[in-house]
Amino acid sequence: MISELKDKQFEPVTDADWREAAVKSLRGQPFEKLITKTIEGIELQPLYTKEQIEKALGERQEAMLKAIRAGKTSGDWTIAQRTYTTDGDEFIAQTKEALEKGNEAIVYDGSQQVDWTDENLKELAELAVKYPLYAFNVDEGDRFVQLYDLIPEADRKKVVGTFTGSAKLEEGYHLVRTEAADTIDAHLKGADSVTELALALAIAAEKAEAYDTFTQFENKFFVRFAIDTHFFFEIAKLRAFRVLWQTFAKAYGHEKNSRVPVFSETSLRTYSKLDPYVNLLRAGNEAFSAVLGGTDVLTVHPHDVVAEITPAGIRHARNIQLVIKAETFVDHVIDPAGGSYFIDTLTNEMVEKAWDYFLEIEEKGGYSAYVESGELDEKLKKLYDERMRKLSTREYSLIGTNIYPDLTNEIPENETLSVPNRLAVTFEELRKKYREEQPNTVLLTFGELKDFKARADFVFGFLATAGIEAKYSPAFKSVAEAKKWIEENEFDYGVIVAHPSEIEGVMNEFVKDFPKDKWIDVAGKYDEATEKAWMDAGVSGFIYQGQNLLDKFAYIAKRWKEDDNHAKA
Missing domain, CATH: 3.20.20.240 (Methylmalonyl-CoA mutase)
Known part of the structure; x- marks a missing residue:
């Protein structure tokens, strides 16, 4: 038995074999989905092999190493x-x-x-x-x-x-x-x-x-x-x-x-x-x-x-x-x-x-x-703007800044070195602004915790990048219960959060009698017709993965200022 195992040979796997297996695992999506294009215009492949480098470089690899x-x-x-x-x-x-x-x-x-x-x-x-x-x-x-x-x-x-x-x-x-x-x-x-x-x-x-x-x-x-x-x-x-x-x-x-x-x-x-x-x-x-x-x-x-x-x-x-x-x-x-x-x-x-x-x-x-x-x-300006766009849409991550923020952080005023074009500055300024004053924000949650938690955590983290700390409502069992709670509680800004499989059912009932005096967004991205119908009924906007953070926060600041001025008038 041992001698048979020692003599056992594995069939060599070629790049073509690997690619065929990769395409099958993608379940209909194109192989190109695995390729990442960098800001330099270089396409990063999902796998690099000896076969590939010999084909691309050949003897030039040794000359390069020398x-x-x-x-x-x-x-x-x-x-x-x-x-x-x-x-x-x-x-x-x-x-x-x-x-x-x-x-x-x-x-x-x-x-x-x-x-x-x-x-x-x-x-x-x-x-x-x-x-x-x-x-x-x-x-x-x-x-x-x-x-x-x-x-x-x-x-x-x-x-x-x-x-x-x-x-x-x-x-x-x-x-x-x-x-x-x-x-x-x-x-x-x-x-x-x-x-x-x-x-x-x-x-x-x-x-x-x-x-x-x-x-x-x-x-x-x-x-x-x-x-x-x-x-x-x-x-x-x-x-x-x-x-x-x-x-x-x-x-x-x-x-x-x-x-x-x-x-x-x-x-x-x-x-x-x-x-x-x-x-x-x-x-x-x-x-x-x-x-x-x-x-x-x-x-x-x-x-x-x-x-x-x-x-x-x-x-x-x-x-x-x-x-x-x-x-x-x-x-x-x-x-x-x-x-x-x-x-x-x-x-x-x-x-x-x-x-x-x-x-x-x-x-x-x-x-x-x-x-x-x-x-x-x-x-250089185009490259800088592209970096900021990728940060704003979270294609690039600055941990603790545009993703996974810690709201307990104090932002120091002093600077040992002032660095021009530092990418985090805009987010730091947002955090300072909303630390002084921010809308009373609540996540309007529907269903069981296990169902809405992932989406609620996303929205909480999204808003926290600007320093906005959202509170959670009770987990509503029905739209009627949610509307009653909204009528009885004061808040400036709300975001409706439910499991992706349940949100459209919740919203179709919610928009029949949408609270006109409330500023409410919905978590998630939907087809154009659905979003238009909900916004016509009174929904203010949406929060979703891939959204431009800075554009959204600019809108939130503008809307909050308008609502505040209207309330004072």
Whole structure:
């Protein structure tokens, strides 16, 4: 028996076999229903196999993997946590503490200028000789520039880091990179992964023109990306950049492997003041995808940085990186994602789309000409609007913000960092507005709890995203009982909730004598004729899955204001 089992062979399953089984399971729906189209225009397949990748990439897969791995000498990265205070003494104290507890670099962003003293700059200059110093957005009037004057000429060759902004760096800092393709601003404005990659190449092409050789440029250049919550896409984005960069270098006649540092930071566009600990989950997800994608330098923003930052928030952000290094050992592996059918396919698709977009920008005169034409802003606005539309219809989820809201959350007024185009802001403003005053809202429930609970929970959660807290009526056994309760109880806004199989029967009886003085919606979406008949009878509207949250809340605010003004009159 055992020998027979050992000799037993399973029939190989082909992609065609799997597809046939999948189509049967769909029960008449098209196979294309399993395909998801992303904002980049990439179609995500339900399954990725060896057969598929061999057909799509063939020998190019090995060439792609070589290009990715040529861009790194090890799997390690630099932990570069930023210091957020604007007080010079606190900046020095927090920087020293962070370095003692695992941070590996000093990060300064001049967009949040610090009030420096001479002593602060002297201490920072001493640290800059020992640790990498990454300085971004340094303006001419920023006293931070003076620390480079304080470093003795003999020690300047020891200083490693970056320096960007309108200020000019002193001579002698040969290991400080001053040319950057910083895509973070475009990211915050709505850019997708393909757009960010293409812009990075376009910026690099423009900056390279100022150098006599590509090697000179390469030694001064770095790229900077924000890492969003789409885990596999962000891994593929960083890997795609390595491939694109090798191709870019060869276009300049540079035949050797080219390595430029990739700086990453967790994205702030998805951070929210609502349920802020979810930001901690976002940061961990984004940090790990950056590491698997092969980042060289990583900054993890604290979960409370868009509110009032705390020592705990700073510690948690730093520890995310320390835990990844200590627990996963990915710092010992170059390109740990390599060989995944899904990620390799995704990487290749990003490479092809980003390179085509880069060439399109070049044909239009290069990066500056493209920006000045207004085409980039127009594209970014469309992408941002599409993201907001998907959030408003819950095609995209911001946990704790547009879905699964916690009504007990207090929304902090202070902001350590003010982030433009942060996606959660509109929902935060709604929550503040309805916390001050809101319509007395009730769910008018019919039948047994087990029958209406799912739909009632949906409506409760829908309204809660704006901060509207609905109460439950008794579970009515009949329409007559419901009408009697409505007459005897005061409320501003009601939503009729019943099991989908019972709602039309309830409503057909309810509309025979609909309470004309009441503002009542119905849970669910129905055919056009049914909705019109009910609204003609007095129903105000509907609440259903896929509805635009922001449009609905705008209507609720308008209707409530009109009813309130009418009552006062």
